Amino acid sequence: MPKILRFNKMSIVEHSASRSMREGGVSLPYPMLTSTNYSTWAIKMEANMEAQGIWDAIESAADDVVEKKKDKMALACLFGAVPDEVLQQIANKKTAKEAWESLKTRFLGVDRVKKARVQTLKSEFKALCMKKTETIDEFAGKISGLANAMSGLGATMTDDELVKKLLDSVPEKFLHIIAAIEQFCDLDTMPFEEAIGRLKAFEERIRKHSDNDGEQLLLTTRNTDDGAGRARGKRFDKSKVMCYHCQELGHFAFECPAKKKNKEIALLATASSDDEPTLL
Structure with a gap:
């Protein structure tokens, strides 16, 4: 071990990264720092370094004298637990405390x-409300999307929170099924997927019932209009009526223009015949 302390900082990193920290035969692997896990990384590093007896090098007061060996070992631990691009930032730090504070x-x-983003997502989640034109699937997708986004930032939403949000945010037409769910089910243990399934089943029943009512209303309206039209002498559409006299569409035989014209010609012919003896 004394030989390692005589290496430069990069040699310490290479040696430290190739092994796990050990205390009493227990392996303590290095957690690797990423762009999103600093909080958990710091907790694990503190626990590991305390197990090694070198955490004093990090949290020592400014006027405390840190044992050089502990400081070197703590610095080696930090170098081995960060990616290369971050290592460049702390490679020139002289003590483990300086490197830790830099990170x-x-x-x-x-x-x-990240915490500010979580608060924004929570505000969006709280304000989320299902529109009358949305389906249960569409609205549940929005809830799941926000929950997943918060989970990625370390803020996990439980199933009971998601279920209660879903039931509190749907339109009034779902009140009957919500009342039944609250009465007969335990919302604290109900999976989010089960709540979605129950509301989707009720939504499908409403849609089917609405379709049947709409068809019946349309049929009733048509019958009423036809009866009212006949009662009022509503004009009949004759665009597809064929005249038996001239074989043309758009009128009946009794009102055929050609028939009327022929009748007028016949009348004129008869009148001319009656006038001829008088002229003689």
């Missing part, structure tokens, strides 16, 4: 952004 300053800012 904290960099990633705690990201962590604050």
Whole structure:
């Protein structure tokens, strides 16, 4: 071990990254820092370094003298638990405490952004309400999308929170099924998928019932209009009526223009015949 302390910082990193921290025969693997896991990474690193007896090098007061060996080992642990691009940031730090504070300053800012984003998503989740034109599937997809987004940021939504949000946000036409669910089911243990399934079944029943009512209403309206039209002497559509006299569409034989014209010609012919003896 004393030989390792005489290596430069990069040699320490290579040696440390190739092994796990050990205390009493228990393997303590390094957690790797990423752009999104600083909070959990810091907790694991603190636990591992305390197990190694080197955490004092990180949380020591400014005027405390840190044992050089502990400081070197703590610095090696930090170098082995960060990716290469982050290593360049802390490679020139002289102590483990300086390296730790540098990482904290960099990633705690990201962590604050993440927390602000979570608060924004929670506000959106709270304001989310199902539109009358939406289906249960569409609205449940919105709830799941926000829940997944928050989960990716470390804020997990439980099934009972999702179920209660779903039941509280649907239109009034679902009140009957919601009342039944609340009366006969345990909302604290009901899976979110089950709540969706129950509401979808009720939604399908409503849709089918609405379709039947619409067809019946349309039929009734047509019958009423036809009867009222006949009662009022509603004009008949003769565009498809064929005249038996001239074989043309659009009128009956008794009102055929050609028949009337022929009748007028016959009358004129008869009148002319009657006038001839008088002229003689």
